[in-house]
Amino acid sequence: MNGYLAGCHGKTYFLSRRQARRRARQIRGEGGPRFDNYRCDYCWLVHLGHAPGEATHLRTGPHGPIPVQEYAA
Template structure:
């Protein structure tokens, strides 16, 4: 898996930080997790990311994402 696939592929792209913040507030308002936004170095658009400590899945796993509750620390 290369850096592009990890950072950009398959993620929603927003034209501005204000649009990303608006969508993050909508998700949070419906009971979803807290998000932050960042400018992608690959596509130059803005993506949403989980805030530290708020992730629901880990990326590593041979059969897809592993829910945090199943991860043995």
């Protein structure tokens, strides 16, 4: 798997940070987690990612995502 597939493929993209911020506020208003926006290194569009402390899963794990509650620090 290359970097594009791991980091960009299948994600929702936005043409501007303004659009991404608007969608992040909408999600938060509906009771969802906080999101930050970032410019993708592969497609140069804007994606949303969980804000620090808001992630529900870690990205690493030999058998898929690991819920944060099970992660032993």
